[in-house]
Amino acid sequence: MTDASASGYGKPISDVTSLLDRAIMGNKDAMREMFQSFLPHGDVITKVEYLGVKGWGSFGRKSFGCLTSHRIARIEVGFFDELIYQEALIRDINCIVYYQPSRLSLYLVVLTIVLLAFVTFGLSLLLLFFINHIYYRLVKSGVVFSVKEGFSVYIFANRMRLEQVKAILDGFSHTRA
Numbered sequence: 687m688t689d690a691s692a693s694g695y696g697k698p699i700s701d702v703t704s705l706l707d708r709a710i711m712g713n714k715d716a717m718r719e720m721f722q723s724f725l726p727h728g729d730v731i732t733k734v735e736y737l738g739v740k741g742w743g744s745f746g747r748k749s750f751g752c753l754t755s756h757r758i759a760r761i762e763v764g765f766f767d768e769l770i771y772q773e774a775l776i777r778d779i780n781c782i783v784y785y786q787p788s789r790l791s792l793y794l795v796v797l798t799i800v801l802l803a804f805v806t807f808g809l810s811l812l813l814l815f816f817i818n819h820i821y822y823r824l825v826k827s828g829v830v831f832s833v834k835e836g837f838s839v840y841i842f843a844n845r846m847r848l849e850q851v852k853a854i855l856d857g858f859s860h861t862r863a
Contacts, residue, residue: 706763710736710748720761721752724771730755733857738844740826751841751850753857758831760841772840774833776862783830784855786848792821822846829855 708716717734725731733753739746740762747762747770759773796817802810828842829851843851 706748706767709750712736717750717752720750721754721759724759724761724773725754725757729757732861733854735850735854736847737828737841737850738847739823740842742823746823749842751843751854753854753861755861758839758841758854758858760839774831774837774839776858778834779831779862780834781832782855782858783832784828784851785830786827786845787825791825792818795821827851 705716705719709720714734717736718731721731721734731752731754733751735751737749737751739748741747745765747764747768750761750763752759752761756777757773757775758779759771762770764770796814799810799813799817822845826842827845827848828840831839831841833839841851841854
């Protein structure tokens, strides 16, 4: 449980597990509640998105991105409700780096598995059914917002959720303009 009310910010996050489950299912109100616990009163959330899992299933970190009228923020929730919150004021952001990894390394892994088939009498070919899923669990796309004093806000996403990252970027561009 995280109590953000002691610092004068929002209300405490209550019942993290069910709130997290609803947020993962795409419930925008649950995502807003997660972020509102950390934001000052009066900061209006304009965009909030679930961006996927970084890592392996229950052991991975669930990633969420948020854009408000004054901030860009992220929350990652890990194993046993580990929570990482990071934010930056929009006016302090110097540059943005958008990253989508090349598929070349995926193709090299597939080629290696195929070549191993000769040594393993074809058993390594069974990995081909899972390699795409495994690869994108470990290799993430996303955005880095570089802030003054060398601080950065990293928002990672699954490749299939890049549209949500682009929506946050579009909202950021409109807010900043």
